[in-house]
Amino acid sequence: xxxxxxxxxxxxxxxxxxxxxxxxxxxxxxxxxxxxxxxxxxxxxxxxxxxxxxxxxxxxxxxxxxxxxxxxxxxxxxxxxxxxxxxxxxxxxxxxxxxxxxxxxxxxxxxxxxxxxxxxxxxxxxxxxxxxxxxxxxxxxxxxxxxxxxxxxxxxxxxxxxxxxxxxxxxxxxxxxxxxxxxxxxxxxxxxxxxxxxxxxxxxxxxxxxxxxx
Amino acid sequence: xxxxxxxxxxxxxxxxxxxxxxxxxxxxxxxxxxxxxxxxxxxxxxxxxxxxxxxxxxxxxxxxxxxxxxxxxxxxxxxxxxxxxxxxxxxxxxxxxxxxxxxxxxxxxxxxxxxxxxxxxxxxxxxxxxxxxxxxxxxxxxxxxxxxxxxxxxxxxxxxxxxxxxxxxxxxxxxxxxxxxxxxxxxxxxxxxxxxxxxxxxxxxxxxxxxxxxxxxxxxxxxxxxxxxxxxxxxxxxxxxxxxxxxxxxxxxxxxxxxxxxxxxxxxx
Numbered sequence: 001x002x003x004x005x006x007x008x009x010x011x012x013x014x015x016x017x018x019x020x021x022x023x024x025x026x027x028x029x030x031x032x033x034x035x036x037x038x039x040x041x042x043x044x045x046x047x048x049x050x051x052x053x054x055x056x057x058x059x060x061x062x063x064x065x066x067x068x069x070x071x072x073x074x075x076x077x078x079x080x081x082x083x084x085x086x087x088x089x090x091x092x093x094x095x096x097x098x099x100x101x102x103x104x105x106x107x108x109x110x111x112x113x114x115x116x117x118x119x120x121x122x123x124x125x126x127x128x129x130x131x132x133x134x135x136x137x138x139x140x141x142x143x144x145x146x147x148x149x150x151x152x153x154x155x156x157x158x159x160x161x162x163x164x165x166x167x168x169x170x171x172x173x174x175x176x177x178x179x180x181x182x183x184x185x186x187x188x189x190x191x192x193x194x195x196x197x198x199x200x201x202x203x204x205x206x207x208x209x210x211x212x213x214x
Numbered sequence: 215x216x217x218x219x220x221x222x223x224x225x226x227x228x229x230x231x232x233x234x235x236x237x238x239x240x241x242x243x244x245x246x247x248x249x250x251x252x253x254x255x256x257x258x259x260x261x262x263x264x265x266x267x268x269x270x271x272x273x274x275x276x277x278x279x280x281x282x283x284x285x286x287x288x289x290x291x292x293x294x295x296x297x298x299x300x301x302x303x304x305x306x307x308x309x310x311x312x313x314x315x316x317x318x319x320x321x322x323x324x325x326x327x328x329x330x331x332x333x334x335x336x337x338x339x340x341x342x343x344x345x346x347x348x349x350x351x352x353x354x355x356x357x358x359x360x361x362x363x364x365x366x367x368x369x370x371x372x373x374x375x376x377x378x379x380x381x382x383x384x385x386x387x388x389x390x391x392x393x394x395x396x397x398x399x400x401x402x403x404x405x406x407x408x409x410x411x412x413x414x415x416x417x418x419x420x421x422x423x424x425x426x427x428x429x430x431x432x433x434x435x436x437x438x439x440x441x442x443x444x445x446x447x448x449x450x451x452x453x454x455x456x457x458x459x460x461x462x463x464x465x466x467x468x469x470x471x472x473x474x475x476x477x478x479x480x481x482x483x
Contacts, residue, residue: 013323013350013354016300016324016326017326017328020300020301020326021304024301024302049354050350050351050353051351113426120426122232122427122428122451123427124352124353124397124427124428125232126235126353126428126451127232127233127275127428127452127481128233128235128275128481129232129233129481130481130482151482152482153233153481153482153483157306157328157353158353159352159353177231177232198304199305199328200304200305201270201273201304201305201483202304202483204304
């Protein structure tokens with residue numbers, strides 16, 4: 001049976017790529033921009049690129065803040081991608097202080113230009129990085145990262161990263177030249193990934209298929 | 215090598231480097247993939263989408279389409295190619311060549327490009343870099359610099375496929391490009407492009423030393439040693455390869471394997 005998935009269309013640059021990748025994975029994809037379509041979704045994806053404040057503004061203009069909050073509270077599967085993950089958190093320091101949706105406690109902070117070792121880091125963090133199980137996570141089975149090897153790499157493109165208040169929501173981390181970055185989070189059926197599964201080759205497609213199988 | 219376990223990285227943090235990106239560069243003329251020599255003479259190689267699909271399957275980290283003609287006349291052919299490629303290639307796609315405005319950029323992003331590379335229009339109107347970065351994010355604004363040596367340790371940025379002078383010092387232009395909002399530098403050595411004699415390592419190092427954004431080395435790759443020099447000596451964050459891939463001199467799996475064997479980190483497939 002074809003799985004249907006609803007993608008929130010709020011003007012995000014990677015909307016088409018996300019839809020294409022989900023279709024490639026066999027899903028019946030609907031890109032929507034109305035509250036009612038989100039309310040009735042079985043499976044929701046919030047894409048995102050660019051700045052969080054800008055994304056929140058566009059969600060607000062379309063009246064989608066409360067519908068996404070309601071959806072997140074309903075414990076149906078939700079996947080936020082990159083900035084679509086960042087908006088799930090309380091606030092971001094990008095271009096001043098900006099409130100997020102607040103469905104996962106924590107903040108979005110700029111990646112440090114200089115690591116703990118004192119060496120400079122290139123920002124944005126662009127490229128492929130290995131996904132490692134976050135501290136305390138022994139097993140990815142049953143999650144969107146199920147079945148991935150310990151070497152699996154995904155494509156990252158960001159200057160800000162989430163810092164969850166509750167460490168147990170961290171599902172995967174990656175190491176950017178010595179800086180630990182939160183690569184994926186999980187809270188019940190609510191998932192977020194900082195990387196772009198729609199641009200992470202076969203690994204990314206496997207992650208999307210896992211999401212469709214939740 | 216990181217394992218999936220908890221305490222994976224301790225002890226190597228100070229020597230951990232980001233993965234080098236291996237980018238397949240496809241120069242396009244109308245419906246054809248071409249290979250140019252020092253941005254002048256061209257040879258037809260084949261159907262670009264077929265090559266892009268193969269490079270994706272072989273593990274290219276990114277695909278770069280560069281429109282060599284860059285005329286508005288051919289624009290629909292290019293956008294159509296990008297659209298078709300994005301339906302079956304699930305790694306980042308960068309498109310460059312003749313993009314003149316933020317609206318041109320939007321057309322390419324809507325077709326399926328993740329980033330755009332801009333050269334000529336930015337040299338004529340540097341504010342375009344800021345406009346694109348503000349509208350679509352720095353992450354998709356790649357400043358393309360076609361640099362030609364003028365004397366040892368000095369390079370001029372050329373525009374219009376290397377045909378026109380800009381009077382801009384390539385290194386200073388890169389620094390300014392970052393300040394204006396560029397998220398990456400695509401740095402092509404006009405002198406080395408198509409020669410297979412190796413990258414201009416001094417150029418890569420000179421630009422890398424003044425910017426804090428990633429530098430993609432392009433032009434001149436003929437052997438694995440060239441790649442290692444661009445990264446090890448030049449400090450490149452990514453390498454764009456054309457000739458060695460299109461003519462099968464080196465395959466992406468071999469490059470990935472050999473690169474790792476030489477101690478340079480690349481993603482595991």
